[in-house]
Amino acid sequence: MNVGLFIPCYVDQFYPQVAIATLELLEKQGCNVHFPPNQTCCGQPMANSGFEHLTGGCNELFAKNFAGFDYIVCPSGSCTLHIKEHLGVPEIASRCYELTEFLTDILHIKSLPSYFPYKVGLHQSCHGQRGLKLSQMSELNAPHFSKAEQLLSQVEGLELVTLQRRDECCGFGGTFCVSEEALSVRMGQDRVMDHVHSGTQVLTAGDMSCLMHLEGIIRREKLPIRVMHLAEILNGVAVELDAAKK
Amino acid sequence: MKHPELAEKFIKDKERTTWHDETLWWVRQKRDMAAFQLPEWELLRETASRIKNNVLSNLHEYLLAFEAKAIENGVLVHWAADAQEHNEIVLSLLKAANANALIKSKSMLTEECHLNEFLATNGIDVVDTDLGERIVQLRNEAPSHIVLPAIHLKKEDVGETFHQHLGTEKGNKDPQYLTEAARQHLREKFVTRKVAITGVNFAIAETGEFVVCTNEGNADMGAHLADVHIACMGFEKIIPQRKHLGVFLRLLARSATGQPITTYSSHFKKPRPGQQMHLVIVDNGRSRQLGRPEFRNSLKCIRCGACINTCPVYRRSGGHSYHNAVSGPIGAILAPNLDMAKNADLPFASTLCGSCSNVCPVKIDIHDQLYKWRQVLVKEGHAPLSKTVSMRAMTFTLSHPGVFNFAGKVGRKVMQAAPFMVNNGLNLWYKQREMPAPPEESFREWYSKNRNGESN
Numbered sequence: 001m002n003v004g005l006f007i008p009c010y011v012d013q014f015y016p017q018v019a020i021a022t023l024e025l026l027e028k029q030g031c032n033v034h035f036p037p038n039q040t041c042c043g044q045p046m047a048n049s050g051f052e053h054l055t056g057g058c059n060e061l062f063a064k065n066f067a068g069f070d071y072i073v074c075p076s077g078s079c080t081l082h083i084k085e086h087l088g089v090p091e092i093a094s095r096c097y098e099l100t101e102f103l104t105d106i107l108h109i110k111s112l113p114s115y116f117p118y119k120v121g122l123h124q125s126c127h128g129q130r131g132l133k134l135s136q137m138s139e140l141n142a143p144h145f146s147k148a149e150q151l152l153s154q155v156e157g158l159e160l161v162t163l164q165r166r167d168e169c170c171g172f173g174g175t176f177c178v179s180e181e182a183l184s185v186r187m188g189q190d191r192v193m194d195h196v197h198s199g200t201q202v203l204t205a206g207d208m209s210c211l212m213h214l215e216g217i218i219r220r221e222k223l224p225i226r227v228m229h230l231a232e233i234l235n236g237v238a239v240e241l242d243a244a245k246k
Numbered sequence: 247m248k249h250p251e252l253a254e255k256f257i258k259d260k261e262r263t264t265w266h267d268e269t270l271w272w273v274r275q276k277r278d279m280a281a282f283q284l285p286e287w288e289l290l291r292e293t294a295s296r297i298k299n300n301v302l303s304n305l306h307e308y309l310l311a312f313e314a315k316a317i318e319n320g321v322l323v324h325w326a327a328d329a330q331e332h333n334e335i336v337l338s339l340l341k342a343a344n345a346n347a348l349i350k351s352k353s354m355l356t357e358e359c360h361l362n363e364f365l366a367t368n369g370i371d372v373v374d375t376d377l378g379e380r381i382v383q384l385r386n387e388a389p390s391h392i393v394l395p396a397i398h399l400k401k402e403d404v405g406e407t408f409h410q411h412l413g414t415e416k417g418n419k420d421p422q423y424l425t426e427a428a429r430q431h432l433r434e435k436f437v438t439r440k441v442a443i444t445g446v447n448f449a450i451a452e453t454g455e456f457v458v459c460t461n462e463g464n465a466d467m468g469a470h471l472a473d474v475h476i477a478c479m480g481f482e483k484i485i486p487q488r489k490h491l492g493v494f495l496r497l498l499a500r501s502a503t504g505q506p507i508t509t510y511s512s513h514f515k516k517p518r519p520g521q522q523m524h525l526v527i528v529d530n531g532r533s534r535q536l537g538r539p540e541f542r543n544s545l546k547c548i549r550c551g552a553c554i555n556t557c558p559v560y561r562r563s564g565g566h567s568y569h570n571a572v573s574g575p576i577g578a579i580l581a582p583n584l585d586m587a588k589n590a591d592l593p594f595a596s597t598l599c600g601s602c603s604n605v606c607p608v609k610i611d612i613h614d615q616l617y618k619w620r621q622v623l624v625k626e627g628h629a630p631l632s633k634t635v636s637m638r639a640m641t642f643t644l645s646h647p648g649v650f651n652f653a654g655k656v657g658r659k660v661m662q663a664a665p666f667m668v669n670n671g672l673n674l675w676y677k678q679r680e681m682p683a684p685p686e687e688s689f690r691e692w693y694s695k696n697r698n699g700e701s702n
Contacts, residue, residue, distance in 0.1 A: 173597030
């Protein structure tokens, strides 16, 4: 199957290793993956700030770049949700998948050949969880499920920690992270402390934006937690945790 | 001050912020425990939502039916187009009763209309009888939460307030002692005041009766002892029939505090002999909201406060950071309808995490409305110029792949060669967070080298 790789703009620029892990993970599953070189951004930063009316150029570019693929896969719940809800192109929206849901629901992955002998804290990114319904939400009286946990449970040696608040927002929130700087940081600090108290060695999530914010706090406060995207863990990236602590 | 500054001020006291967050999170947990005991919880929410949708689509007929029944029952009905008219009506009723003092149980509508201030400037003494409301009233503050008006205060704060105003012992913060002091203080007011105002939780079109929910019985104590009972309601409080009430009573207290039901759910239908019972039905912008398809279902709100308790922003910024009678996520979608310029900051005081919509017992799409209000506010010209300029620049860059690629390369090189260009006091990200370490090459550069040169 032909897969169009949709890489969020900030991942392309700051976290190429996450995009590489996503690409390799999909290739190992036999997908024919192509990265349309003219892609930039989904337009969410403008739209969430109230400037949806300025996103026409971005939207056209996106629709042009991603026409003709069987599936469009993205290692971000937030960007995927934006494309699905606000791009306004149904044939793109219906084929666009966040990485973990693509692995569980389309590829039906039952085993992963990766080894990761660490205590992992899973951060539920809100747009993936409450927007794309990638896992059950703590507010609802409904049975538990989690696509990310379903995949992480296939990784040998990996131990998931139990958090006090399993799906509270980290406070990134797009431009909120600077327009409400004090609040955003406080929310992030509280989330990080939950992981510290729960014994998290590696903090992971399906969205690099939440992780960029949380990592910024972790590094500033010199805490012994390593931050990695789910794609990196699922792709079996080897890490030296002692090096990460420095 | 706008929400970001007010929030920053609140957060400065780290310990109090932790306490405030944990206190409200506990209320959210109590809500979960109560809600999850009912296997039909999600069905109840859906049912309530549909009943309210029906109400909003037939409001005109229901209101007229309700009025006709209420008049038949002996209630005097008044209509107020806005806050000013509402306040004038209440004042005229007080003058007619020759009263210069009254007691009032909890009513968010009267907060929305700023009735207390209006009556005070007209020489009327108002005593709020809900304990939390009385505490904030003595402190000359606004309620910080629609259900828990004094949730921003610790018992030490209440002890000090009561010491100053009610003469309790200095330093005594024992809740039982303080509550007893409030009880004695309020008892005297209940017995002597001739006019009582209450709010309305539900108004039943079928019967013309209205239901008032409290935990302290203070609405009943006031209304039953007063010669004149004035009940004030926003016009969206209508439900069609008495049989629908159970759906809402089961949802209201579970969502609000985790109780199965409020201690008192009092039905008021007709005045007792010799008593006057007035109903003031208020619009105050509700018709305007009803006419906005994307925002009208905010009028389904039953004021339970569940969205406030679950909101990670509210729990860390406090109710007063919303500078509006109704705080939190629901306040942020109601306030712009009242005054767009004054409240333009509120829909941005959210990460759009969506927890509010999930706990809402009447399924208001709160976080989607926050997003939609942002679009409206920007189009109506309520975005700061700096934001408009940066958004236009961002749009240009992101619409042109060549520009994006070039800007990214330059940006990463600058960050590598001269980190002080971004790591400085002007960069709000860097104030309390490290910047991501810029990599040697972007993914697209890596891809063009490593995958058959497909990319540019």
